Amino acid sequence: MSQVPMQYFNLMEENYSKYGLSVIQLIQIGKFYELWHEPDVTSIQQAYSQAELLVESSIRSRSLGVTPPIEQVASLLDMRIISPGKRSLLQMGFPIYSLTTHLSTLLDKGWTIIVIDELATDKSGPKQRAVSRIYSPSCNLDGGSELSYVISIYFKDDLLGITLFSAMSGHSIMFPVYWVDRDKVARLLISYRIKEVVIRVDSGANSRMLNKIYGLLIGWNLFPSEPNARIEVMGETLTSTPGLSCYLSYRYENDNKEWLLLHIYLGINEEWFNKNYQEYTLSKIFQSTWTEDVNQANLISLLGTLQFVKDRNPNLIKNLQLPECYNSVVSPLNLILCNRAEYQLDLLPKKGKLGGLLNLVDYCSTAMGKRLLKFRLLNPITDYSELNLRYEEIATFKQLLHKQIFDNSELKQIKDLSSLHRQWAICASSDTTLPPKKLSQIYHSYLSANKLIGSLLPLLRLPPSVGPQLESLIGEIDRFFQVDNLLGDFKDILQPTDNLTNLLVQRQTLKAQLTEWAEQTSNIVFQDTISIKAEYFSKEGYAFSILSKKLAKLERYLANPLVTDPPIIILGKRGSHQIITSPAILGVSIEFNLLEEQVNIYVKQTYNGELKRLYFSYSELFLPLENMISRLDVALSGAIVSTKFNYTRPCLLATDPKAKGLIETINLRHPLIEQLNTQEECVAHDISLEDKGMLIFSVNGAGKSTLLRAIGVNVILAQAGVYVAADSFKLRPYHYLITRILGGDDLHKGQGTFEVEMRDLSTILKLANYNSLILGDEICHGTEVSSGLAILAATIERLTAARTSFVLSTHLHQVCSLIDLPVRYYHLSVIQREDLGIIYERKLKPGPGPSQYGIEVMGHIINDREFYTNALKYRKLINWKSPSLRPRSKSSSLTVFRPSKYNSKVFIDSCEICGAPAEAIHHIKPKRLSGGHSFNLSRRSNLVPVCSSCHLDIHRNKISILGWKRTPAHKKLYWVYLNESLDSGTE
Known part of the structure; x- marks a missing residue:
């Protein structure tokens, strides 16, 4: 070879x-x-x-x-x-x-x-x-609108030191995590695009440690989603030599071409544990005195990150901003999304599929705004003042859009200043040159930002110092650079100076000599001024070009003894032209090239020097400017979305440290469903979770999961500072949003459906309090009915005792007779007609609705009359045999209802108006009219079992009870809706 x-x-x-x-x-x-x-x-x-x-x-x-x-x-x-x-x-x-x-x-x-x-x-x-x-994927400066991050993890006993770093922006975050709290990290990582993982472990690790690492990353959802993803393994031999580090590298990729790079270093540099080394190294890299009192595990993680990046490009760790240091992975000011709520609620688009709430509400014009919107959506907050400020910013832009006095044209001109400023910072501290094209992008972004600030300053609370500093920086760029030439010849990018002008004059003089010689000779020999031209060639420098067919005539002219011009030297051929020179011309060309080099050196040194001076003079402006543009972009996007889709501003209810989170909303809609499903009208719902939890029953496909998602998605929008899909939305912010909407196995962890359900239920029980919102879809459907029913009842009891807001859907109607708790029952209505089949009305109505419906739904999906008839036959057999199939005990198979304390012959069974489980006894003739006679008050004819919803409507004068009336066969309660002309009755 x-x-x-x-x-x-x-x-x-x-x-x-x-x-x-x-x-x-x-x-x-x-x-x-x-x-x-x-x-x-x-x-x-x-x-x-x-x-x-x-x-x-x-x-x-x-x-x-x-x-x-x-x-x-x-x-x-x-x-x-x-x-x-x-x-x-x-x-x-x-x-x-x-x-x-x-x-x-x-x-x-x-x-x-x-x-x-x-x-x-x-x-x-x-x-x-x-x-x-x-x-490398995480160590480059070109990542599009989304920043790429590398995550570095240091394993030390039961403690993890974690650092996230973006080379594109220089942004870094660091925090410690104890092993028992490791699952919390997954909630944070969804906000970042992580493409490389760096693991640092003390030497002596074994395959058990590797499995621990794999399991951790699977739990954090960092690996590609399919468990059969191909994994390319690089040299997995573990060293047994003490003190010798070993490097393992893996590349994961699945069928959807999702991938991840994993780097495992076994063995830590001993110097990293030295306090003096830590302080010196970090203070040098971050250009400031390192004063942070940081956990040792975190410092090792940070040093591991910096070493990893330095090995790929040392310039990427220069002029860095100090990391954001946290004592915990989860901020107490955030709404914590649990059980992968972001996935269950479709906040982000799934690969290769339509949808995703972020795609729907993202009308941002800048890469910085898009990143901020995604971060806000995945990290909702509980801070009242900040939320109201975000709402107010959207409201201001809505007014401007309505008056048609503002558009996003200036924002569209602003490039990704976070990335551009980072490139400028690297060039200011190294011998690299910021391309003039990048400076042009920065300058024109500044011009647009300045116009934006000027127009919005009277309307929004903007940082007062940003505008004047930005105008000053724009003026200095104008003073030193010819901004219109930044995309042209490098020699023309500086404003003229005495030194530069002198060099350019000398260069022009020499160029004029060559041009004059070419024109004079061409005039003498060919009687024109264009046959011989002075040109610059990359290899030959300045020389003359002439058509090949004219070269012979020129040589004859120069061969004349009376001509004193020097002989020509043929340097080569370019197409139909010959390149020629002479000793005299060659001398001028060499002198010209030296001047050209002097001009280039002067321009480059002056250009780099001025950019370095400007960077260190104005670098404190950059982050506030980036944050302000991002914030304005997100607010404008929110205004566009709320106008386009008719969203409303959330109303935050007065805060009280002991007050529970709540939602009261009118005509709540699912933002995605109403836009993606255009074939049928999106049904809106009124939801109130102030006093009691909700239990929802309905036919399969009626929309239980959609309703749960609508509640969750709109809560996230509201606590992200965005308007919501409703006519009215009152909110006292929650601290936890815990979902259990998607069923199925977890193939990564080898867990079946019921195991996954119980794992998620464990999270619900641990975090359920008055500041939690629980959304559960068919909890306990993965096991047999009796156990599932018992677990569901116990869950409702626990959530009610904890004063938790919850909405649970289920098919287990028997739970209504098991619990005696302040829970409201609803069902999503369905109409069944012989001519049209099943019609999903999807309206939320009081009461549990029909308890058996699966065969009816199946009959309209599977067009097999014989099969349908047989299924009905077996259901009747099950219903007929069911009492004898249960073991005999003290409790009868019949439902035991509570007798009323007013009259032992009146039972609190079902609501006489809507059929829902009754929760109270209503007195038709109120106490104030009874004249103090309790006998008249407690007669059976004066008592009506009702649910809480109907009871409330009675006292709000929406329902009028007319009393019990005798019919030939039954005694019947007559009542009427006061806004309807037709009366109703129940037997």
Whole structure:
């Protein structure tokens, strides 16, 4: 094998040991970058299913085949692999200028790119090459509208030190987590786009520790969702040598092309535990005195993050802002979303599918605004003053939109200043140059931001110092740079100075000499001024060009003894033209090139110097400016959404430390359903959770889950500071939102449906208090009826005792007779007609509704009359046999109702008006009219069992009780809705 391939594959082994096997190594060969592969060499990559990785390596099945990187890259970039000559070597490549285009494609697929460039030397002989740049999915400055984060975790006994870091913005967060609280981390991570995980473990770790790590990341939902995801394993041999660190690297990818890179380092640098080293290193990196009193585990995690990033690009850890340090993973000011509520409520779009609340309400114009909106949606808050401020900002923009005196045109012109400022910070502290194109984007973003501030300053509470500082910075950029030339020639980007003007005049003089000589000679020889032209060529420098067919005439002219011009030298050919020069012209060209180099050096040094000065003079402006633009963008988006979809402003009820969370809403709708399902009208509901929980019954498909989701989604919108899909929405903010809406197994953890239900129910019972909102869909449907019924009743009892707001749906109607608790019963109405079948009316009505309906629904889905008739036959048999099938005990199979304390012959069974379980006795003739005679008050004819809802309507004069009337067969209660003309009655 020749020297270059040997160098390539030697570097590849070295890079594999440093950066893992998910590496694409590109080597410069002339004007191309090439990728090579030896097909006959055994690959050190292996692949397992995710399930296999969780068992001991000694008993795993044979690993799956791994597609060589060169084939994966060729497929991604739609390029051809070649095998030149007789060598057993596969190659592919592309021009150097195409690297920028292909980088984003490769990074998006989870590859780390190593670039090997040729070194510029004056030595003859073989070209020298070295690694010049490294790009990894989390360590680059081009990530689109969503920032990529790397998460670093340090394992120390039962404590985890965790750091999140974004190279694009320089933003970092750090917090400790005890092992028993590890599940809480998943709630935070949903806000961040994590593509690389770095694990640091003390040396001496074994396969049991690896399984602990895998289990942790599965619990945090970081691995791709399918349990059979292919996992490429890099050198999983554990070292037994004490003190010797070992590096393991994994690449996870599933069928949906979701992926994750995992890097595990076994062994910690001893210096990291030295306090003096910690203070010196961190103060140097963060350009400030490190005064934070941070947990030791967190410091090791932070140092591990910085080392990981530095190994890929040292410039990315320069001019960093101090990390956000927290003592806990969960803020007490947030509404905590439990049991993966963000997934169960469809807050984010699922890969390859429509929907997602974020997509619906995102009308932001800037990348910064989009990130802030997503963060707010996934991290709702409880702070009254901040929520009211967000509502007020939306209200202000709604007025401006209504008056048509404002639009988002200025916001659309603002680029991602978070990323641009980060690139500026890196260039200000290194020898790299901020491309003038980036400065142009920054400048024009500033102009738009300045106009925005000017128009909104009288209307919104904006930071008072941002506007004047921004105007000053814009003025300084105008003073030092020709902003209109930032996209043109680099030499023209500075405003003229004496030094620059002097150099440019000298350069222009020399250029004029060459032009004059070309025109004079052309005039003499060809009687025109265009046959010979002075031009600049990349290799030859300044020279003359002439058509090949005219060259002979010029040579004859110069051969004349009477002509004193120097002889010409032919340098080469460009198409139909010859490139020529002479000793005199060559001397002028060399002098011109030296001047050109002086101009370039002067412009580059001045440009970098001024940008560095401006950065350190105005860097304190950048974060407030970014935050203000993001906030305005989100507020405008909220105004657009509320106007477009007719959302309403939430009303926050007066706060009281002991007051329970509550919702009172009129015509509540599901934001997604009403937009996506356009074939039928979205049914709105009135919901009140102030005094009692709700139990909802209904036919399958009537909309129980949709109603639960509508409540949860609108609570999140309200506590994110956004308007809601309702006509009225009163809220006292909750601290916990706990959902149990999606059923099914958890294949990752090997848990069946009932196990998953009980795990989620455990969370509900632990966190249920007066500041919790519980939304449960068919809890306990994964086990047999008697156990499920008992667990449901016990759950309702616990939630009621804890004063928890809850809405539970169920098919277990028997629970109504089991519990004697202040719970309201409702059902979603369904109409069944012979001609039309089942019609889902979906209206929320009092009472549990019919208790048996599954066969009726099935009959309209499965068009099989015989099967339908047989099912009805067996249901009748079950209902007829059911009393004898139960074991005999003191409790009868018949429902035992409570007698009324007013009259033992009156039982509190079902509401005489709506049929729901009764909760109270209503006196038709009230006490104040009884004349003090309790006998008249307690007669059976004066007592009516009613549910709480109907009882409330009676006292609100919505229902009038006319009394009991005798009929030939029965005694019948007559009553009437006061706003209806038809009377009603129950036997």
